[in-house]
Amino acid sequence: MSLYHHLDISNAEELLQHGNLVIPKKVHKDQDWTLEQLQEHLQWAVDIELYTIPFYMAAMYSIKDQGAEARRLLRSVVNQEMLHMQCAANIANAYDTQLVIRAPSYGGTVPHLNFALDTPNPTEIFTPYSTAIGPLDVERINTMCIIEYPNWDACSRENNGTTDEYGSIGEFYQAVSQGAKVLAEFIQGNVRQVGHFSALYPEVESMTITKDGKAGLPQVESLINLIVDQGEGLGERKQYVASKYQNRIDDLQPSWDHFEKFSYLREQALPETYALGFGNDRSREVQQILLKHFGDFLVAMNTVFRGGEVPDFAAIMYKVGGAIAACWENGALPVFSKTSTTTGARS
Structure with a gap:
């Protein structure tokens, strides 16, 4: 059952309301994995990937x-x-997860992860940092480095077996990979699979999971490897x-x-960015336009990953990008949820 089973996935207003959800606990032993626990992890995998998209897009625009x-480097990351997000959703659907995609929450801690478990702790290296939506600045770049921090010492940490939390995206996906392997018998091929982006990666055998059971496990593992390899890389000496x-x-x-x-951007001079204003009718108007388009994006994502068709998805994404740009051009902070502050005020 989905963690969001009570939500109407066709209602943008509901999807724009983010909430506090129970984070799945780390599974320490292979024999302790259940299908429900893996499905919870896979829902959170989709949530983690979604979290980065507005954060990176806002900085880019x-x-x-x-x-x-x-801007070009950020666009490639977005x-x-x-x-x-597509890969995580395809894996989730192969394990019959009833996904729901809703607005992320910004301004607190990076969700799902406890970076204090890392050695060294990236929040002590990449400081100051901020998880609030904002322009490309030192705080945002540091947060990006923290989010994508390589999992160099995860396997050797003594506290790895005593905590219920994950210290990095890499460690999280290691757990997902292990759970997927243990529960490979539950893999169902061709279930709500989405195959966009294939033209950009012709060497990847399949962007979707088409085989059942253990025969589908190599496809699952390939998608996990793609996520980890492109994100934080494979280790300190193999970046x-x-x-x-590629x-x-x-x-x-x-x-x-x-x-x-x-890390490269962190060493470069910051590009010129738009300044925030003090709030006016126009800034509030463009924020509401962005909320409308981002709500449409959330509905489209839920539709696609539930097996439906969205013929104008490219247009929806274009409108989200245009609305983010319009916010900055009018001195307004981009907003992505109904519980965000919707004023163009400076912080």
Whole structure:
């Protein structure tokens, strides 16, 4: 059963209301995995990937120069986060997870992860940082580095077996991979699978899961590897993206994983970004327009990953991007949920 089973997935107003949800606890032993626990982990995998998309998009559109290197690098990351969300959803659907995609919550801690479990703790390295939606600045870049922080020491941490939390996205996906392997008999091929982005990655055998049971496990593992490899990479001494997971069509640095791209931006001069105003009727108007389009995006995502058709999905994404840009151009902070502050005020 979905953690959001009570929500109407066709109602944008409901999907724009984010809430506090129970985070699935870490499973320490193979014999302790249940299908319900794996489904909870897979719902959260989709949530993690969605969380990054508005955060990165808002920072990207805050850059005035559309041809700036930083903007182009961020765009490549946003596109891959959309792919990661699709991959996570395909895995979830292969295990018959009833997904619901709703507005993320920003401004608190990065959801699902306890970075204090990492050695070293990335929040002590990449500081100051902020999880609030904002322009591309030192705080936002540091947060991006924290989110994509490589899981270099996860396997050797002594407290790894005593905590119910995960310290990084890499460690989280290690658990998902193990749970998927233990429960491979439950894999169902061709269940609500979405195959966009295939043209950008011709070396990837399949972006969808088409086989049942253990025969489908290599496809599941390939999608997990794609997510991890493009995101935080494989380790301290192997910070590059495997050839088959590289987008050589429109990625400025196809061999760089997300952590490497953000680390690079951290060392560069910040590009000029739009300034926030003090709030007026126009800023509130463009924020409401963004909420409308982002609500449409959430409905579209729920429809697609429930097996429905959205013929104008590209147009929906274009409108979200345009509305984010309009917010910045009018001195308004982009907002992505009904419980966000909808004023164009400076912080």
